[in-house]
Amino acid sequence: MLGIVAAIVLFLAFLINAADISTNDVFTSTNVMLIGLVLLALHVSGVSGGWASRSRRR
Numbered sequence: 001m002l003g004i005v006a007a008i009v010l011f012l013a014f015l016i017n018a019a020d021i022s023t024n025d026v027f028t029s030t031n032v033m034l035i036g037l038v039l040l041a042l043h044v045s046g047v048s049g050g051w052a053s054r055s056r057r058r
Contacts, residue, residue: 002043009036 013036015021017029 002039002047006036006039006043009033009039012036 009032013029013032016023016027016032
């Protein structure tokens with residue numbers, strides 16, 4: 001899930017940079033790109049563990 005969110009955030013950073021959209025200091029393309037990279041790093045490290053089944057099988 002975090003990988004998909006990271007891809008969307010990185011795509012938004014690309015659009016901000018490519019369209020040369022002027023935003024405030026918080027949502028610059030560099031800041032959005034860094035947020036996307038953090039999400040991608042969390043995904044690769046396994047923070048969003050996925051489907052964990054805790055039920056017993058018989």
